[in-house]
Amino acid sequence: MEVLEFEIRSGGTIRIDLEKCETCETKACVKHCNTQGMGQILELKDGVPALKYTPEEVKRGACTEDLGCELECELRGNHAIVITLPLPELDEYLRDLSEKPTYLRGQ
Amino acid sequence: MAILIDESTAVMVQGITGREAQVRVRLMKEYGTSVVAGVTPGRGGMTVEGVPVYNTVKEAVENHPGVTVSAIFVPARAAKVAAFEAIDAGLGLITLHPERVPQQDMLEVISHARGGDTRVIGPNTIGLVSPGKSLVGMIGARADLAREFFKPGPVGVVSRSGGNTTTLCYYLNRVGLGQTTAIGIGGDAFVGTTLIDVLTLFEEDSETEMVAFFGEVGTSVEEDASEFIKQGGFTKPLVGYVSGRYARPGVRFGHAGAMVSRGLGTAQGKAAALREAGANMVDHFGDIGEVAKKVLAAERASRGQ
């Protein structure tokens, strides 16, 4: 298994590129999930992150979506985690917008 | 002394098997509150955080005759019936925590409790705390934070905003003023316990030397209280802040009660009414601690202390 991908309750996915995890020295995501994270859903298995619960349990709310795994991985790990949190109605709003939002200006 | 709850208070929780209630039971117990029973119909015989669960409030009270307070954590649509059950079982105090309870349900609860012995706080209340003694509801969160945010002392605190109940206590603590009891009465337009009710309780409490209040635009809560003070119903010093000076009419600002409508209930009008009744109203919320300190010092001086 090269990729660990699972759905979360609010509607979205967490994708972990396990190939990058193999060379990661900190495993900061697992550490965070078990110390600060209230859900504590990640564990190390064969040296890479794995789920402690079934994907169904995780989706039902075992993952508390504090986003810490992704951010910790960015800071201390190998940039292996991407959390995708869609909001299609917002995309629709932005599509119809005549004036650009400020974050798209001057960049 | 404190009002409504103290170290001897025994508390039950309706809807105890729900997610939020379970967390709150644990946090209340960590703070030192005596939580002795819970109710969820159909779940009798279970335990939650070591607390026995019963099928009805009457059954819980029969097994724990010392219970006088029920914290209600049921969904909004079930709030009315849960409150009726607690009122009919003769509890002395109920805190109604759900948000967005239908207005007419609340009118029925208020009517059902009228003339009886049950005081209803809420709906949409964060709860109340008598620092160092007891905490009921969702106020304060983690026990170590609650001990930091609320300290025992001479000031009674009452707020229409849940979050700002804590902020107000924090501002008082910064100048060394602790609290007898702090209560969030809920931001809805129709609540079981009004500002006047809480002022009456603080008036009767010998340890409460003054009251600090956080108000909001909308309703006539503050205007009614200022009339009550003018008529001599409350005689202790009062410091306060009313938020929402720039709320535009017709726009609901989070709380159902926080809406200026039909030309009534502006923050400016409320502050003016309370000021006219002798209250010390601050223009900036952050100033409330310093002003409270001065007011209390003056009060003590006038009493020759």
Added chain:
Amino acid sequence: MARLLEHQGKALFKQKGIPIPEGRLVGSVAEARTVADELGFPVAIKAQVLSGRRGKAGGILFADDEDSLLKGIKELLGKEIQGSAVDRLLVEEKEEVQREWYMAVTADPSTRQPVGIFSSRGGVDIEQTAESEPASIVTAPIDISEGLHHYDAMDLLRQVGDLDSRQMLVLANVFTRLYQVYREYDCKLAEINPLALVEQGAIALDARVDIDDDAASRQTTLDIDFAEEAGDRAATLLEIAAATIDEHDHRGTVHFVQTDLDASYARGSGMVPVGLDAIGAGTGLTIMDELVPLGYYPINFCDTSGNPVGSKFYRITKVILAQPQIEGYLFVSCVSSQQLDNAARGVIKAFKELYPGTAGQPNIPCIVLFRGGWDDVAVDLFREHGISEGRWIKVLGRDTMERELAEIFDSLYRDWKRETGGL
């Protein structure tokens, strides 16, 4: 609160037996021809919009024949009345009115009971009557456990003074039925103004019915949009997007309302439009109290409460920053018991995604204030992720009070405007 259109309110009146004029809802000139055959003349043509000043804005016309009816319909359809486009008209038999009264049932905040209200001055706003002729208004509290008995209504109407027995009987009938509407449909207000005296008795010429949003889940028979919280208008696309955040996940709540849709109020008052996220409903109001005098107006209201998960903060931050008019952003917590580190992670993730070129450092003045649970962790996270170093962001901790925060934002905005020239 969800306010019903006149024809929706009248449908509820009719169900409970309150007389209303015979009428039809039309959306085109073609439909109007059959209506004329059914109703005869004269008729009233009434634009179905929520504006309270409909009559004065030219939203009501009368027609004595088919020509004037068609002309009236063409004139009203597509017309804009105080921001709402007219797409439906109510065409009604025009009544021979002898007298006009006012009647309503609502909840009285002082007594915390329902109250019946009657005035002999119909067709005028009750607020106006309360100013000019308060003596013409009579009220009586209603015991909600008992309901409004017919004799209660008669006793209330006795106070009016100039009603004869027959009129009182007819009006008491309408009153008890209006109370039924109020109760059955979870109204915050059920109002008939004017209630007209006609040959056959009393008839409701208009209907104002406001439904309690919080009772939406049990009012399933009403065909109305409960997403709106901003008074007399429908929910915006952005508000609908924000509302979907709570749809599948009840861990904490997000309430988002656009209080100044295109920032025209802010700009018209010479103020700078900004976006705001507040933890706790009372916090947003308190921050506004300090921002507005310095010239900054939050064009949205947002309250994130009940300890929301980090992903909700991420999504709502994106929603707030999607408002193209804002020239600043503030995230403010009261001294909260929520886990502020979760909030911080949500905001950080959003910033990193929206400002990829600068690793999350914003290009408009931003203030982030954490006070309460885990506030130190939250502040540290912004520093660790390199966002705090940004030129146009200040990350503040527990000791900052509301006024200081506004002053810090003011000076940041001025620097930004001076150095960058703004957007």
